[in-house]
Every structure is written in structure tokens, then in C-alpha cells.
Amino acid sequence: MGLGVVGGGVAQVLRERREAITALIGTPVVLRHALVRHREKPRVLSPDLLTTQPKDILYDPQVHIVVEVMGGELPALNYIRQALEAGKYVVTANKEVMAKHGPELLALARERGVDIRYEASVGGGIPLITPFRQDFLANHIAAIYAIINGTTNFILTRMAQEGQDFASALSQAQKLGYAEADPSNDIEGIDAAYKLAILATLAFHTRVRPQDVHREGISHLSARDFRYARELGYTIKLLAIGRAEEEGVQVRVHPTFLPQDRLLAKVDGVFNAVQVEGDLTGPVLFYGQGAGSQPTSSAVVADIINLAQDLAFGPRRRPPLLLEPPIPLKPMAQLRTRYYLRMSVADRPGVLAQIARVLGDNQISIASVIQKEVDEAAQTAEIVIMTHLALEEAMQRALAEMARLPKVAEVSNFVRVEG
Amino acid sequence: MGLGVVGGGVAQVLRERREAITALIGTPVVLRHALVRHREKPRVLSPDLLTTQPKDILYDPQVHIVVEVMGGELPALNYIRQALEAGKYVVTANKEVMAKHGPELLALARERGVDIRYEASVGGGIPLITPFRQDFLANHIAAIYAIINGTTNFILTRMAQEGQDFASALSQAQKLGYAEADPSNDIEGIDAAYKLAILATLAFHTRVRPQDVHREGISHLSARDFRYARELGYTIKLLAIGRAEEEGVQVRVHPTFLPQDRLLAKVDGVFNAVQVEGDLTGPVLFYGQGAGSQPTSSAVVADIINLAQDLAFGPRRRPPLLLEPPIPLKPMAQLRTRYYLRMSVADRPGVLAQIARVLGDNQISIASVIQKEVDEAAQTAEIVIMTHLALEEAMQRALAEMARLPKVAEVSNFVRVEG
Numbered sequence: 001m002g003l004g005v006v007g008g009g010v011a012q013v014l015r016e017r018r019e020a021i022t023a024l025i026g027t028p029v030v031l032r033h034a035l036v037r038h039r040e041k042p043r044v045l046s047p048d049l050l051t052t053q054p055k056d057i058l059y060d061p062q063v064h065i066v067v068e069v070m071g072g073e074l075p076a077l078n079y080i081r082q083a084l085e086a087g088k089y090v091v092t093a094n095k096e097v098m099a100k101h102g103p104e105l106l107a108l109a110r111e112r113g114v115d116i117r118y119e120a121s122v123g124g125g126i127p128l129i130t131p132f133r134q135d136f137l138a139n140h141i142a143a144i145y146a147i148i149n150g151t152t153n154f155i156l157t158r159m160a161q162e163g164q165d166f167a168s169a170l171s172q173a174q175k176l177g178y179a180e181a182d183p184s185n186d187i188e189g190i191d192a193a194y195k196l197a198i199l200a201t202l203a204f205h206t207r208v209r210p211q212d213v214h215r216e217g218i219s220h221l222s223a224r225d226f227r228y229a230r231e232l233g234y235t236i237k238l239l240a241i242g243r244a245e246e247e248g249v250q251v252r253v254h255p256t257f258l259p260q261d262r263l264l265a266k267v268d269g270v271f272n273a274v275q276v277e278g279d280l281t282g283p284v285l286f287y288g289q290g291a292g293s294q295p296t297s298s299a300v301v302a303d304i305i306n307l308a309q310d311l312a313f314g315p316r317r318r319p320p321l322l323l324e325p326p327i328p329l330k331p332m333a334q335l336r337t338r339y340y341l342r343m344s345v346a347d348r349p350g351v352l353a354q355i356a357r358v359l360g361d362n363q364i365s366i367a368s369v370i371q372k373e374v375d376e377a378a379q380t381a382e383i384v385i386m387t388h389l390a391l392e393e394a395m396q397r398a399l400a401e402m403a404r405l406p407k408v409a410e411v412s413n414f415v416r417v418e419g
Numbered sequence: 420m421g422l423g424v425v426g427g428g429v430a431q432v433l434r435e436r437r438e439a440i441t442a443l444i445g446t447p448v449v450l451r452h453a454l455v456r457h458r459e460k461p462r463v464l465s466p467d468l469l470t471t472q473p474k475d476i477l478y479d480p481q482v483h484i485v486v487e488v489m490g491g492e493l494p495a496l497n498y499i500r501q502a503l504e505a506g507k508y509v510v511t512a513n514k515e516v517m518a519k520h521g522p523e524l525l526a527l528a529r530e531r532g533v534d535i536r537y538e539a540s541v542g543g544g545i546p547l548i549t550p551f552r553q554d555f556l557a558n559h560i561a562a563i564y565a566i567i568n569g570t571t572n573f574i575l576t577r578m579a580q581e582g583q584d585f586a587s588a589l590s591q592a593q594k595l596g597y598a599e600a601d602p603s604n605d606i607e608g609i610d611a612a613y614k615l616a617i618l619a620t621l622a623f624h625t626r627v628r629p630q631d632v633h634r635e636g637i638s639h640l641s642a643r644d645f646r647y648a649r650e651l652g653y654t655i656k657l658l659a660i661g662r663a664e665e666e667g668v669q670v671r672v673h674p675t676f677l678p679q680d681r682l683l684a685k686v687d688g689v690f691n692a693v694q695v696e697g698d699l700t701g702p703v704l705f706y707g708q709g710a711g712s713q714p715t716s717s718a719v720v721a722d723i724i725n726l727a728q729d730l731a732f733g734p735r736r737r738p739p740l741l742l743e744p745p746i747p748l749k750p751m752a753q754l755r756t757r758y759y760l761r762m763s764v765a766d767r768p769g770v771l772a773q774i775a776r777v778l779g780d781n782q783i784s785i786a787s788v789i790q791k792e793v794d795e796a797a798q799t800a801e802i803v804i805m806t807h808l809a810l811e812e813a814m815q816r817a818l819a820e821m822a823r824l825p826k827v828a829e830v831s832n833f834v835r836v837e838g
Contacts, residue, residue: 013557013699023743024556119554125700127546127554135538135546137443138432138720263685263706280432280717281544284707287682288700298699301557314733324442 001035001057001079002070006093006120008044009297010067014304015044021301025308033057035070058082065307067300068092069120077101084108084116089311091303093120093296099194099210102201115310117303122195123148123272125295126288131276132202139278141203144242145418148195150270150291151179151186152218152238156255157268160235165223178270188217189238189253196240196251203242203276204249206327213240214332216254225342225413228370228384229257232340235265236415248328250335257340257417333393338367338417340386341399346407347373347381354405355383362398364390380409386417420454420476420498421489425512425539427463428716429488433723434463440720444727452476454489477501484726486719487511488539496520503527503535508730510722512539512715518613518629521620534729536722541614542567542691544714545707550695551621558697560622563661564837567614569689569710570598570605571637571657575674576687579654584642597689607636608657608672615659619670622695623663625746627670632659633751635673644761644832647789647803648676651759654684655834667747669754676759676836752812757786757836759805760818765826766792766800773824774802781817783809799828805836 003011014021014031022028035057036043036050043050057063058079066083070076073096080097083090084105092098098105098121109116119129147153151173158169170187173179185191193213200208218238229236239256242249258265263285267273272290277283289295345351352371359366370384387395395414403411422430433440433450441447454476455462455469462469476482477498485502489495492515499516502509503524511517517524517540528535538548566572570592577588589606592598604610612632619627637657648655658675661668677684682704686692691709696702708714764770771790778785789803806814814833822830 017557020559021557125697126703127550130549130553131546134549134725135718135721137724138436138440138717140439263682266682266685278544278717280713280720282708282714284545284705286703286705288703294699295701298557298697299554301699302554305556306553 001068003034003036005293006296007069009293010300011044013297013301021305024305025312027312029308032063054079058086063088064311065089065304068094073097080105084112084114087112087114089114089307090116091300092118093300095121095194099197103207119303120296120299122198124290125298126286128274128286136278139280141278142244143277144199144203145264146240146274147237147267148240148272148290149186149192150272154178154270156236159223160226163223166219166221187219189215192240192253196242196253200242200251204244205324206249208251212251212329214252218255220413221255232386233260234258235260245330248330250330255415257415259419262419335392336389338387338389339395340415340417342384342412344380344409344412345383347379348407351407355402358398358401362394364394364398420487422453422455424712425488425715428712429719430463432716432720440724443724444731446731448727451482473498477505482507483730484508484723487513492516499524503531503533506531506533508533508726509535510719511537512719514540514613518616522626538722539715539718541617543709544717545691545705547693547705555697558699560697561663562696563618563622564683565659565693566656566686567659567691567709568605568611569691573597573689575655578642579645582642585638585640606638608634611659611672615661615670615672619661623668624743625668631670631748633671637674639832640674651805652679653677654679664749667749669749674834676834678838681838754811755808757806757808758814759834759836761803761831763799763828763831764802766798767826770826774821777817777820781813783813783817
């Protein structure tokens with residue numbers, strides 16, 4: 001269902017590798033139908049395989065596996081439900097549907113004695129769902145740190161390496177086809193939040209929904225922040241972070257300062273990486289192409305092969321998704337982390353003392369300060385502060401108080417710091 | 420079977436996580452027996468679980484899963500065979516057995532309607548076997564580049580970062596428990612060759628045996644080679660390389676110059692990493708702790724949980740290991756790569772010209788040269804050469820010819836270069 005970039009790739013792989021796939025399963029995988037919106041457009045498939053009617057697929061008793069690669073919540077969700085209810089196996093690449101409705105769909109599949117696989121929904125060609133569902137089962141997962149949106153990572157890499165500002169890096173990403181005309185899904189962290197919800201649900205055995213994820217985008221970052229970051233030994237990445245803490249699970253997507261020597265800091269361009277902290281495994285990192293027709297097709301076709309093997313070698317009921325009683329979400333206000341602050345101030349004696357006092361009053365201590373004269377005529381300077389560990393709610397209070405200081409022209413940016 | 424570092428860890432995880440594991444399977448995993456050599460030693464397990472008799476395990480009808488964590492080829496291989504023949508599922512961490520006999524054991528398991536899992540045999544807590552058996556199935560794998568021996572990577576990291584020579588880095592590894600009293604299995608690349616044979620067999624769908632792997636160790640590397648490597652923008656790693664080329668599969672373990680900006684070059688200390696090049700996925704990298712009680716236990720217990728889920732939710736026949744008709748091995752002589760050469764020469768005019776002529780006569784062209792005066796008294800100098808792509812057999816011929824040049828005191832080292 002869907003014959004766009006991913007669907008077309010899947011159809012091509014199934015056709016070009018028919019022999020190799022048959023060898024793996026013992027029987028060929030035959031593509032019966034492809035759901036398209038317009039039959040007239042020229043396609044990779046012969047016209048008699050095309051249909052505009054979902055029911056041609058959902059009610060065909062010869063269809064065993066339905067592959068949903070349309071994207072978007074609706075109507076994809078309805079088709080997936082109908083397919084499962086009709087006793088068909090499902091493969092989907094749909095992060096929005098799986099983030100919002102994954103646990104229900106997995107339960108429905110189990111109830112109907114079938115299965116739904118969704119490796120392609122997170123991280124393209126990087127194996128992630130399978131490791132969480134199989135390899136990490138003996139672990140308590142303490143944390144996930146992930147770069148799971150290639151568009152924003154491309155933009156941030158440009159800003160870091162070429163000193164570009166956000167707007168020109170975005171427009172370059174659009175020219176290269178890495179960003180859409182309306183880029184908000186990527187640059188606001190919505191896409192990353194879907195993927196984090198899927199991974200966190202598996203990692204922490206608790207239901208994490210997209211709306212549980214605290215989300216900040218990257219559009220407020222400036223070339224200047226990247227210069228200071230480099231000077232301080234950091235780089236800036238849009239991280240999706242999930243942590244299991246005593247008070248609850250914390251899930252957030254926001255720009256983050258990362259020490260330059262961390263492996264994650266070296267993940268550049270459209271590449272993705274997910275670092276998992278298991279209590280037995282220690283840190284494990286997965287790296288690769290998180291999007292694109294071929295990597296995504298690789299994951300979709302692997303899921304198809306695995307389901308076809310189940311069908312050929314005796315299907316089995318999948319173990320249920322283990323979801324413990326809901327674990328509370330830890331509110332963002334209770335986060336403890338380090339912070340980078342950049343502000344524009346009047347270049348007059350005493351301003352730093354005032355800022356330091358506001359921070360001190362809020363139990364925030366300063367790790368380092370850079371002060372630079374920026375505009376001699378206007379007599380304004382720029383102050384950059386790195387703090388020690390501090391409480392988010394204290395920092396938010398301090399930010400509001402600093403913005404009210406007469407000598408502070410502007411709190412230009414604040415970014416959380418990891419590691 | 421086996422209650423050493425890994426076996427003890429597995430027993431502990433099974434006991435401490437009994438509830439979480441039961442929740443995943445729906446039924447508890449009960450540890451029935453542990454095979455030990457001496458019953459008297461104090462153990463993590465109660466004495467009535469200990470036995471010195473393999474048959475107590477192999478012929479107990481209440482044992483469904485046999486976990487082999489003894490290591491070594493014999494008697495482990497026999498016990499695994501007997502367990503499978505008795506219709507028991509097997510989990511093993513044994514790289515030597517799986518490298519030498521894996522395909523036969525997988526076939527035997529299938530024949531008996533059971534399964535053998537061996538995720539812990541390569542890369543400790545890093546998921547590798549499952550990704551190859553499930554996630555990469557739609558790909559043609561072009562190459563594997565792997566750092567899969569923690570001991571040697573620890574030694575090489577010390578040599579690179581602290582300028583230590585091989586002997587003192589090795590003795591430090593031994594003091595820290597990272598290297599054994601007899602370190603030859605690690606430093607000669609034997610351990611890495613076992614693991615490469617296992618991965619290459621899965622990746623290329625052809626039988627690769629340990630003896631097929633061209634193998635060179637790290638003991639000939641000197642602090643000097645690391646200095647030159649750094650100067651040239653490289654670091655030195657013991658790489659396990661598998662490549663599918665037109666003429667056949669190439670499998671080799673040897674020290675390798677890697678450009679410093681490659682992710683693999685940043686894998687330091689006892690960490691492991693495996694980079695897989697799929698034609699659809701592009702490069703995918705897995706990184707984590709490749710050894711140690713806890714990471715290895717994580718993999719063993721995950722295999723136990725997966726098998727127990729199969730038993731609980733309806734066992735299925737596993738798809739057979741797909742092995743195509745044997746693909747020829749590409750002989751080392753036909754390798755084309757770049758080379759680093761270091762030699763000690765008489766500090767007299769014309770010596771570089773002689774060396775260059777030997778290389779040129781063998782169709783080897785020079786990319787860069789460093790010449791340094793080393794010993795003024797003896798009037799010897801050191802010459803370091805990086806070549807362009809050259810044929811291994813031509814290089815071997817050139818090395819022999821250069822060693823015979825009267826002005827060349829010694830060809831001190833040669834190392835292959837990737838990337």
C-alpha cells in the first residue's frame with residue numbers, strides 16, 4: 001500500500017532479488033497488488049498490479065502479507081487494522097502510526113494470530129526494533145541517546161563545519177532533497193519524537209506516546225552558538241534522549257551540547273546513530289543511514305522475508321510486547337543537567353556580577369564564562385556561560401530573572417549539555 | 420555447562436532477574452544443573468545444582484535448553500552435539516566451535532527440530548548474529564570491517580595514545596586482566612579469525628572456516644610505527660576484513676592503517692566495532708563491549724529468553740542457514756590495497772632512488788615519503804613510504820628485493836592501509 005519512494009524501492013528489491021529471496025524462504029514472494037492514488041502515472045510495476053482500491057488488497061484471500069508504506073496516520077492506521085483483523089501479517093514503515101498506536105496494533109496482531117513488524121519505522125537500514133525486542137531483553141535499559149533525524153543532522157553538520165546560519169543550511173538541505181518544502185516535521189523535532197516514543201516504549205517496557213516527549217526544535221540555533229560550542233570543546237546535535245530514572249521515565253528531543261570526543265558527536269550529515277545504555281551490555285551504539293529509499297527498503301524487505309519464513313516454516317505466536325504498569329513520566333522541570341547560555345548585555349561594569357548573582361540565587365553554579373565585545377558602538381558585549389549540573393526549573397526561573405535585568409539586552413539562547 | 424566468568428554471570432542474571440524474565444516468557448526459567456570441574460570450589464549456586472557429570476544434564480528430560488559456556492573446541496563440541504541429538508535447544512558463547520562447526524551444528528539442530536543460538540560468540544553484548552540472520556537479509560553484503568578483539572585493541576590504543584611499545588602495553592593489559600598469561604590467541608589474531616569466520620559465513624552465505632582467514636598479529640608493531648601513522652593522519656587497528664569481490668571472498672585479519680577521521684579509527688580500548696557494508700543499507704556500524712562477564716551474559720541470557728519464548732509460544736523450525744555453492748576464496752596475493760613501509764637504510768645518496776626503482780619495477784607507485792636521520796654515528800636513516808594501490812604479490816616481491824639492496828639495513832615493517 002503506497003508506491004512512492006519507499007514502496008517503489010520495495011517493489012524493485014522484491015523483483016530484482018526474487019531468486020535470493022526465494023532461496024531464503026524456500027518459496028517465492030509474489031507481489032499481488034500495489035495501492036496507488038493514480039493509476040495513470042508511469043510506474044516500476046506492470047499496470048495490472050496497480051489498484052486504487054484498498055479492498056482489493058485487504059479482502060484478497062491470496063494476500064498473506066500487507067506492506068504499508070504510505071506514511072501519515074490516516075488512512076494508513078485503518079488499513080493496517082483491517083489487514084490484521086482479516087488475519088493478514090503486516091509490515092509497516094510508519095513511525096507516526098507505530099508511535100501513536102503501536103501497542104494496540106501489536107496486541108491486535110497477537111489476538112488474530114498474526115504479527116506486525118516495523119523495523120523500517122526507526123533508523124532506516126539500521127537494525128533497532130529487533131535488537132530491542134530480542135537482544136537487549138536481559139538488560140535494564142538506563143538510557144537511549146539518539147540522532148534519529150537525518151534532515152536536522154545534515155543542517156547542524158553544515159552549521160558546525162561551514163559556519164552557515166540556520167536558514168542557509170536549511171535551504172541547502174531542501175535543494176539536495178534532504179528537507180521538504182515545509183520542513184517543520186523535521187526541524188521542530190516531531191519526527192524524532194515519534195521515533196523516540198517507539199524506541200522508549202520498547203526499551204523501558206512502558207507506554208511512551210509522542211505527546212509525552214518534551215520537544216524543542218533547532219531553528220533558534222545560530223552560527224554563533226556553534227562557534228562558542230567549538231571553542232568550549234563541544235558540538236551541537238539534536239538528540240532524542242530517553243532515560244529511566246528513579247522518579248520515572250524522561251523523554252525529550254532538543255538541541256544538545258555534546259563533547260567533541262563522544263562517538264555521537266562524530267555522527268555527521270544525514271547519518272543516524274542510537275546509543276543504548278544497558279546495565280549488562282554497557283554502551284552499545286548503532287550507526288547508519290536512517291532514511292532513503294534503499295536503506296528503508298532493506299528494512300521493509302527484511303521484515304517481509306522474516307514473516308514469510310514464519311509462514312513457510314510454521315508461524316508462531318509472537319511473545320506479547322511486555323508493558324509493565326505505567327511508569328510515571330518525570331517532568332521536565334525536574335531534569336538535572338548542565339546548560340550553555342548565551343546573552344547579549346550592556347558592556348558596563350557589574351553586569352556579570354548581576355548575572356552571577358541571579359544564577360547563584362537559584363543554586364546554579366558557573367563552570368566557565370566567555371565574554372566578548374561584540375558591538376563597540378552600541379557598547380554591548382556577548383556573554384557565554386557553561387553551568388555545572390542544575391535543576392531545569394531553577395534554570396527556567398533564572399532565565400526569566402536574567403531577561404528582566406536592565407543590563408541584559410537579550411538572553412539569546414540556552415542549550416542543554418550532555419556528557 | 421561451565422560456571423566460570425561467563426557461566427557465573429549467566430547464573431547470576433537468571434537468578435537476579437527471575438521476575439523480569441518470567442514476565443517476558445510467561446513462565447519461569449529454572450536453572451536445573453551447572454556442570455563444573457570441581458564440586459568443592461565455592462560458587463554462586465547452591466551445591467545441589469552442581470554436577471561434574473555432563474550426562475546429568477544431557478539426559479535429564481526436564482532440561483529443555485543447554486547453555487554451553489565452557490569455551491574451547493573439545494569437549495564442548497561433543498556436548499553440544501549430544502544435546503542437539505537429544506532434542507534440546509542449545510545456547511553457546513563458543514566462537515571456536517561455531518567458527519569450525521557452526522553450519523553442521525545448525526543443520527543438526529534443524530534436523531532434530533530444535534535450534535542453536537550463538538549471539539555471544541561474537542562481539543559480547545553487541546547484537547551481530549541476529550542482525551545478519553534477520554535484518555540484512557535483503558542485502559548483498561559487500562564488506563565487513565571489524566575490530567573484534569578487545570585485548571589487541573586495548574594494546575594498540577595504549578601504543579597509539581601513550582607511545583608505549585608493544586611489550587609494555589601487553590604487560591599492562593595482562594595486569595588489568597585484559598590479556599591472558601599466554602596471550603597468543605589474541606595477539607596472533609586467532610580469536611579475531613574465529614569471529615570473522617562466523618560473521619563472513621553469515622554475511623556472504625558461504626562457508627568460511629578459520630583456516631581460510633589470512634592472519635597476521637600485532638607483535639611486530641613498534642611505537643615508531645604509531646608515530647609515523649599519526650604524522651600521516653592514520654591510526655593502526657587490528658582489523659578483521661571480509662570482502663565479497665568478483666573473484667571470490669577475501670577474509671583477512673592484520674594490522675591496518677585507518678584514516679583518523681573514520682569512525683572505526685575512534686574505537687578505543689577494549690571496545691569492539693563491526694562495520695557492515697550492505698548494498699541497500701550502505702555502511703552500518705555496531706559498537707560496544709565485545710567481552711566481559713556482563714556483556715556476554717546479556718547475549719547468552721537474551722538467547723535463552725528467545726528460545727524459551729519459542730518453547731512457550733509454540734516452537735517453530737528455524738529457516739535453514741542459507742549457504743550457496745562454495746564461493747572461491749580470493750588469494751591474498753591478488754589483494755589490491757595501499758601499503759605503509761618502514762625501513763632502515765644507509766644514509767647515503769641514491770638509496771631512495773634505489774628503493775623507488777624497485778617499487779617502480781613492480782608497478783608500485785609512491786604516494787608519500789618521510790625520511791628521518793635516526794643514528795648519526797651509524798649513518799643510518801629511516802625511510803617511511805606510503806604507496807598508492809598496489810597488488811599484494813607485487814609488494815611481496817618488492818619487499819624481498821628491497822631487503823636485498825646493500826644500502827637497506829632492514830625492512831622494519833609493512834602494514835596495509837584502508838580508506
